[in-house]
Amino acid sequence: MHRSGLTELEAVLAVARLGNFRAAATELGMSPSALSQAIAGIEARLNVRLFHRTTRSVALTEAGEQFVGKIAPALSTIRDAIDAVNSHRQTPSGTLRINMAASAAHLILRPVVLEYLRRYPEMKVDMVTEGRLIDIVAGGYDAGVRFAETVPGDMIAVPLTTELRFAVVGSPAYFERYPRPRTPDDLRNHARIRSRMPGGGLYRWEFAWKGEVLDVDVNGPLTLDESTLMLESARAGVGLAHLAEWHVARDIEQGRLVRVLEDWTPTFPGLSLYYPGRRHVPAGLRAFVDLIREVGPVSSSHEHA
Structure with a gap:
C-alpha cells in the first residue's frame, strides 16, 4: 500500500519482492516512470546501486539485499504503527489487498466485497486472484481467502462460506x-x-x-x-x-x-478469510471481518456473480 513519506522505501521492497518494475508500480498505484524515479532517487542519495537491471530481469545487488534485509522489518513496524492509529478512525479508509483463487472471488464478490465498498466509500479493495497458496505477509497482502483446511496454522481464520x-x-x-x-x-x-x-x-x-x-x-x-x-x-x-x-x-x-x-x-470444508494475528488489526480489515460475521457464511451452492 502506498503511504506518503515512505514512497521510495516501499518502491524498493515492491520491486525486490516482485522482480518487475511494472508489477511493482501497479501494486503501489504509481506509474512505472514515477516508480523508476523513486528508485533512482534513493540510489542517488545512497550513492550505490540497489538493483541489477536488464531488459528482461531485475535482481537485487549485494548492497540491495543488505538494504532490503534491514528496512523490511523497520517498515513492517512503521506499518503496524500507522494501522494502530488508523484503527481509531470511525470510518476506515485506504486499500485492502486480498489474495484468493478466482473461483473464490466470483463467489464472494457480490454478497461481501461490493457490500463492503457500499458501506465504506473511503476504502478500496485490491483483489488479486491466483491458484497457488502464497505467503500473504511476504506478498504484501492484508488477508487471503482459501479452503479452511489449507489456511496456515499461525493465521486467524474467519469462516467465509458454507461447506x-x-x-x-x-x-x-x-x-x-x-x-x-x-x-x-x-x-x-x-x-x-x-x-x-x-x-x-x-x-x-x-x-x-x-x-x-x-x-x-x-x-x-x-x-x-x-x-x-x-x-x-x-x-x-x-x-x-x-x-x-x-x-x-x-x-x-x-x-x-x-x-x-x-x-x-x-x-x-468451505472457504475462510485469514490474516496474521497482529496486535493491531487495520481498521479496513477489521470492518471487512465484521461484515463477514454479520452476513454469515455465504452459501456455496448458488452462484452469486
Missing part, C-alpha cells in the same frame, strides 16, 4: 451421445475435462459413498487450469466437468448442463 460441494456435469448434447454414468466406475467410458492444479499436477476427482472415499484418475481430450474455461467447454459438449456446485448451479437450473453422480459427491 463446499462439487458437481459432475455435462451438456444435454453430450448425453445424447453417451449414457449417464450411474457410478464413478462408469466414468471410464466418458470423455472428461481434466483439471490442472496450481502445482502442475492433475486433480483426481473425489467421490464418497456410505463412508467410503475414492478418487478417480481422469483421462480426457482437454486439460485446463481455470474453472470458467472448464464450464464453457462442458457447455460445448466436450466432455464431463467436475466443478464447484455454485459455479454450475445456474446452468443446471436453466438446462444448459445436466448433473450426474450427485449422490456420490461429498462435501468439503
Whole structure:
C-alpha cells in the first residue's frame, strides 16, 4: 500500500519482492516512470546501486539485499504503527489487498466485497486472484481467502462460506451421445475435462459413498487450469466437468448442463478469510471481518456473480 513519506522505501521492497518494475508500480498505484524515479532517487542519495537491471530481469545487488534485509522489518513496524492509529478512525479508509483463487472471488464478490465498498466509500479493495497458496505477509497482502483446511496454522481464520460441494456435469448434447454414468466406475467410458492444479499436477476427482472415499484418475481430450474455461467447454459438449456446485448451479437450473453422480459427491470444508494475528488489526480489515460475521457464511451452492 502506498503511504506518503515512505514512497521510495516501499518502491524498493515492491520491486525486490516482485522482480518487475511494472508489477511493482501497479501494486503501489504509481506509474512505472514515477516508480523508476523513486528508485533512482534513493540510489542517488545512497550513492550505490540497489538493483541489477536488464531488459528482461531485475535482481537485487549485494548492497540491495543488505538494504532490503534491514528496512523490511523497520517498515513492517512503521506499518503496524500507522494501522494502530488508523484503527481509531470511525470510518476506515485506504486499500485492502486480498489474495484468493478466482473461483473464490466470483463467489464472494457480490454478497461481501461490493457490500463492503457500499458501506465504506473511503476504502478500496485490491483483489488479486491466483491458484497457488502464497505467503500473504511476504506478498504484501492484508488477508487471503482459501479452503479452511489449507489456511496456515499461525493465521486467524474467519469462516467465509458454507461447506463446499462439487458437481459432475455435462451438456444435454453430450448425453445424447453417451449414457449417464450411474457410478464413478462408469466414468471410464466418458470423455472428461481434466483439471490442472496450481502445482502442475492433475486433480483426481473425489467421490464418497456410505463412508467410503475414492478418487478417480481422469483421462480426457482437454486439460485446463481455470474453472470458467472448464464450464464453457462442458457447455460445448466436450466432455464431463467436475466443478464447484455454485459455479454450475445456474446452468443446471436453466438446462444448459445436466448433473450426474450427485449422490456420490461429498462435501468439503468451505472457504475462510485469514490474516496474521497482529496486535493491531487495520481498521479496513477489521470492518471487512465484521461484515463477514454479520452476513454469515455465504452459501456455496448458488452462484452469486
